[in-house]
Amino acid sequence: MAPSNSADRILSILSLFTEERLEWTPEAMMEALGYSRPTLYRYLKSLKEAGLLVSMPNSGFTLGPRVVELDFLMRKSDPLILHGEPHLERLSSAWPCSALLVRWYGNKLLCVSSRRSTRDNITSYPRGRPMPLARGAISRAILAFLPRRQLLPMIEENLAELSRIGLGDTAEAITANLRQIRRKGVAVAHGEVTPGVVGIAAPVFDAGQAPIATFSITISADLANDQTISEISSTVLASANEISSKLGGRHDAET
Amino acid sequence: MAPSNSADRILSILSLFTEERLEWTPEAMMEALGYSRPTLYRYLKSLKEAGLLVSMPNSGFTLGPRVVELDFLMRKSDPLILHGEPHLERLSSAWPCSALLVRWYGNKLLCVSSRRSTRDNITSYPRGRPMPLARGAISRAILAFLPRRQLLPMIEENLAELSRIGLGDTAEAITANLRQIRRKGVAVAHGEVTPGVVGIAAPVFDAGQAPIATFSITISADLANDQTISEISSTVLASANEISSKLGGRHDAET
DNA sequence: GCAAGAATCCCCTATATTGAGATTCTTGAA
DNA sequence: TTCAAGAATCTCAATATAGGGGATTCTTGC
Numbered sequence: 001m002a003p004s005n006s007a008d009r010i011l012s013i014l015s016l017f018t019e020e021r022l023e024w025t026p027e028a029m030m031e032a033l034g035y036s037r038p039t040l041y042r043y044l045k046s047l048k049e050a051g052l053l054v055s056m057p058n059s060g061f062t063l064g065p066r067v068v069e070l071d072f073l074m075r076k077s078d079p080l081i082l083h084g085e086p087h088l089e090r091l092s093s094a095w096p097c098s099a100l101l102v103r104w105y106g107n108k109l110l111c112v113s114s115r116r117s118t119r120d121n122i123t124s125y126p127r128g129r130p131m132p133l134a135r136g137a138i139s140r141a142i143l144a145f146l147p148r149r150q151l152l153p154m155i156e157e158n159l160a161e162l163s164r165i166g167l168g169d170t171a172e173a174i175t176a177n178l179r180q181i182r183r184k185g186v187a188v189a190h191g192e193v194t195p196g197v198v199g200i201a202a203p204v205f206d207a208g209q210a211p212i213a214t215f216s217i218t219i220s221a222d223l224a225n226d227q228t229i230s231e232i233s234s235t236v237l238a239s240a241n242e243i244s245s246k247l248g249g250r251h252d253a254e255t
Numbered sequence: 256m257a258p259s260n261s262a263d264r265i266l267s268i269l270s271l272f273t274e275e276r277l278e279w280t281p282e283a284m285m286e287a288l289g290y291s292r293p294t295l296y297r298y299l300k301s302l303k304e305a306g307l308l309v310s311m312p313n314s315g316f317t318l319g320p321r322v323v324e325l326d327f328l329m330r331k332s333d334p335l336i337l338h339g340e341p342h343l344e345r346l347s348s349a350w351p352c353s354a355l356l357v358r359w360y361g362n363k364l365l366c367v368s369s370r371r372s373t374r375d376n377i378t379s380y381p382r383g384r385p386m387p388l389a390r391g392a393i394s395r396a397i398l399a400f401l402p403r404r405q406l407l408p409m410i411e412e413n414l415a416e417l418s419r420i421g422l423g424d425t426a427e428a429i430t431a432n433l434r435q436i437r438r439k440g441v442a443v444a445h446g447e448v449t450p451g452v453v454g455i456a457a458p459v460f461d462a463g464q465a466p467i468a469t470f471s472i473t474i475s476a477d478l479a480n481d482q483t484i485s486e487i488s489s490t491v492l493a494s495a496n497e498i499s500s501k502l503g504g505r506h507d508a509e510t
Numbered sequence: 511g512c513a514a515g516a517a518t519c520c521c522c523t524a525t526a527t528t529g530a531g532a533t534t535c536t537t538g539a540a
Numbered sequence: 541t542t543c544a545a546g547a548a549t550c551t552c553a554a555t556a557t558a559g560g561g562g563a564t565t566c567t568t569g570c
């Protein structure tokens with residue numbers, strides 16, 4: 001399983017850095033990756049020069065400034081964020097909730113921008129936090145609008161999880177359920193990601209077939225009766241559609 | 256100057272991505288870097304698998320989700336940010352201004368967190384934006400507290416720029432000026448980075464010798480007479496010192 | 511100024527990397 | 541659905557180059 005080309009070897013140093021561990025000494029890296037001392041140091045030197053890592057005296061290596069810069073470049077130019085932020089602002093002012101833009105990166109859901117108007121940070125998903133793939137309104141808003149070719153393998157892989165949350169036990173059943181969401185244009189989920197929190201999400205499209213993101217609201221179940229939820233739903237849908245149209249995508253969520 | 260090891264070759268793909276250009280087609284990369292087609296695609300594949308790049312249909316490659324995640328990891332765990340943010344909050348509420356935490360990464364100044372209380376975004380420096388090295392209160396607050404060994408080469412390199420802004424024409428003169436800042440603990444600059452904007456910055460230390468960052472305020476000259484500036488200065492100094500002490504550094508800025 | 515530890519250098523060998531061109535896979539259009 | 545243009549990958553030989561043991565130099569902290 002060890003990568004056999006040096007491209008992957010060098011990049012696997014970066015993947016050592018996780019939420020659990022953000023500081024690595026060369027010794028620990030040698031241990032973890034099995035590289036020899038000179039080799040590791042060669043790699044580290046390159047990563048350091050690229051600014052992706054920095055060495056801190058007496059405490060090993062951490063992520064470096066280039067990471068911050070690259071993220072800045074993305075934020076600054078991402079049309080999804082630029083067009084979406086006014087909507088985040090608007091909806092989060094209208095209700096006590098969190099509003100999120102979550103990008104779909106092929107097999108990952110990642111929050112790229114968010115804003116909240118509530119005190120608690122239970123429902124808070126800051127930029128950069130990955131989301132569970134098989135749960136919640138957000139992922140369903142993506143799945144429901146995926147073209148068949150992409151959807152089917154997706155379902156296969158997560159069948160267990162999807163049926164566990166009651167979406168259906170067979171690929172058949174699941175697609176049927178998703179078709180309903182597709183018809184409504186919005187996905188609503190009650191407490192799937194966080195108990196007591198309702199998620200409402202609609203897909204965002206650019207010129208392509210598959211959705212690229214969702215625009216969504218999470219709100220405490222205490223603050224949202226059915227009436228409110230349905231109001232929010234249509235606003236969310238409208239916002240998502242407007243963002244889509246700005247991105248050159250279809251205006252409405254119909255297929 | 257072309258890198259001769261594949262570590263650097265792979266990483267130089269990442270450095271193609273700049274503020275000017277955030278989408279690269281493979282063709283353009285081949286052109287820019289001089290790699291052959293299969294080689295380039297091999298590299299791209301690795302970068303894609305690592306999540307650092309994503310390929311967009313019909314518009315080439317862009318930065319990928321891992322970049323966002325890595326930045327998140329940094330934000331989440333950076334003690335400078337964690338301890339600094341309350342102060343950003345507090346000072347930006349007290350005056351109509353921007354409050355910044357700027358990290359010193361060896362030879363780069365990079366804003367890592369900021370907050371502003373004014374409407375205009377003239378003085379706004381969001382996270383990730385690099386800052387000019389030889390200008391402004393911020394860089395001076397770093398330079399003034401650098402140990403000699405690090406300071407002298409720094410001055411050599413930027414002599415022209417430093418003397419242009421009147422810091423002194425010789426290394427001698429400049430160090431003399433910096434010594435004054437060091438005595439006061441705060442650097443103040445009038446309109447050096449942005450005309451009409453006053454910058455006020457104090458260094459932040461961890462356990463090491465050299466400052467690791469500055470805590471600073473930028474405020475429109477219209478809104479700040481000498482009296483106000485001196486008030487802000489002492490508050491900035493106090494905040495910076497408090498952050499330093501939280502980071503295990505010296506409490507006061509004296510040497 | 512010195513010593514312990516960290517980072518880099520040297521240099522040869524085996525091996526992984528490279529690139530030209532052919533091949534297969536996608537994707538959009540008819 | 542079929543087709544064609546373009547994008548991505550594969551094959552394979554030649555060879556550059558990454559890797560590692562051990563020595564060396566550079567940093568730090570005392």
